[in-house]
Amino acid sequence: MTPAKNDPRSGSVISTMMAVLRCFDSEHRHLGVVEIAEGTGLHKSSISRLMSTLEAERLVERDPVTRRYSLGLGLLSVAGTLLADLDVRRAAYPLLVELADRTAESCSLMVWTGDQAVCVEQVPSSQTIKHTTAIGTTYGTTASSSVKTFLAELGRAEVEALLTGSRLELQGHRSPARLHEDLARVAREGVAVNDGDTDPGEVGVGAPVRDHRGVAVATVLVSAPRYRTDAQRLAELAEHVRWAATEITRGLGGQSVPRAVGQG
Template sequence: MAGRPRTSDEAPQGAAASLLNGLGVLEAFSIEKPILGVTEIAQRVGLHKSTVSRILSGLAEAGYVQRDEATGRYRLGLGLLALSGPLLADLDVRRAALPYLEELTDRTGETSALAVWNGEEAIVVEQVPSPHQVKHTASIGTRYKKFASSSVRVFLAGAGREEAMSLLESGAVVLGERSRSAAARELADVRNAGVAVNDGGTTPEEFGVSAPVYDYRNRMVGCVTASAPRSRAQGEAAALLAAAVIETAAAVSARLGAGAKRAPA
C-alpha cells in the first residue's frame, strides 16, 4: 500500500490484515484527491473493489468516511476529527505555550516545562532549560506517575475525586507513604489554590511548582511547571516562582481561549 512500507516478508493475516486494509483506504484520500470512488480507491490500495466497498461501508458507519448519495463517491468524515482530537489538543497547547515558557525561564532563571496527561501519567511535551549550570531538567517525553509530583497532583485535582481515587487505589499513580485520605485533602487544596508544589517530595534536591492550563472549552489540557534546585527555591523565592507559574499558566490558557465569553447560539 502506498505510504505504508512492508516491515516483514510475511503478509498480515486476519484482524491485522483488516486493520491495515482499513488504514490503507483512509490513506488513499489526500488534499489533491479529497473525493474518491470505489474503483479509484481499489486501484490506489491494490485491493478488489468488493473488498474496498465493504471496508468503506464499515468506515461510513463509524463516521470516518462520508458517502455522497448522488455520486456514490466518498470523502473523509468528521469522525476522524474526534479520533485525532487528543493529539490535536496536545499539539495546539504545546505550540501556544512555548513563547510563554521561554518568558517564564527568562523571568525566573529556572527550567520551565509543559506537561499533558495520558490518563495515568504526566508527560513532558515541551521544555525550556534554566541557563544556570546547576539546574533541574526533564527531557521531552519524560513521564511522571508519583503523587508527590506537582504536575501529577494538578492533573489529579482536575480529574475529580472519584477518578483520582481510582487511579490511586489501582496503583496506576504511585501514592507513596501518604494515606488515601491525606491525598484527597491535598488534592482539594490544589483544586482550591490552582497550584501544586513539590518541595523535595520526589527527590530531595528538587523544588517544582505546577499550575493547570485550560482551553476554550475550559477543559484542562496541560500544566505549566517550573523546576529548580531546592537551595534556590525557599521562602520568598518559592512564593515568587509559584506566582510566576500561575501567571504563565493563565496566559497560556487565555491564548487558548479559556474564559472567553461565547456569543449566544
C-alpha cells in the same frame, strides 16, 4: 456608487464592526477614534459609540492614559473553538521562554496520559546548576506537582480508582485522605507544589492550562534546585507559574479560574 457588501457604510452592523477591527494590524496595534474613523470612512461619533460597545464586550481595550484602543482578549473567547485545535505546544512555547527568563529556572509543559504526566516541551534554565525535564519524561507519583495538578481536576472516586488500578503511585502523602486534602488545596489555589517530595534536591511548581471549555489540557511546570528555593522564592515561583498558565490559557480561548472539582 452602491456600497460594497463589506463596506461599513452599507448599514450592516457586522460589516461595520469587522471594518473597525480590521483597522488593527501588526503596524497599527494602538489606534484612536480619529484614526479609526479615517480608516473606515465613518463619522467620529459613530466610531466612538461602536468602540464603547466593543470595549464592553472586551473585543477591544482602551488605555486609560492615552485613550487609544487595542484589540481585546474577548476576541480569543470568540475564537476559542478554533484556537483550542491549535497545537498547545506552539501556543505555550513563547510563554515558557518568557517564564524561564523571569524565573531563571527550567520550565516545561506537561500533558496527562490518564495516569501519568508526560513532558512535551521544555525550556532549560540558563544557570549552570539546574533541574531539567527531558521531552518524553513521565511522572507517575502523587508527589509530583504536575500529577497533582491533573488529579485536582478529578473526583475523589476517580483518584481512588487510579491509585488502585493503574501505574499511579501514592508518594509524599501518608494516606489517600491526606492526598485528597492536598488536591482540594491545589484546586482552590490553582497551583501545586512538590517541595522535595520526589527528589530531596528538587522543587517543582505546576499550574493548569485550560482550553475554551475550561478543561485542564496541560500543566506549566517550573523545576528548580531546592538549595536555592526557600519559602519566599517558592511563593515567587508559584506566582510566575500562575501567570504563565493564565496567559497560555488565554491563548487557547479559556479562562483560568481555580475550581474545586469533585474534592468535597
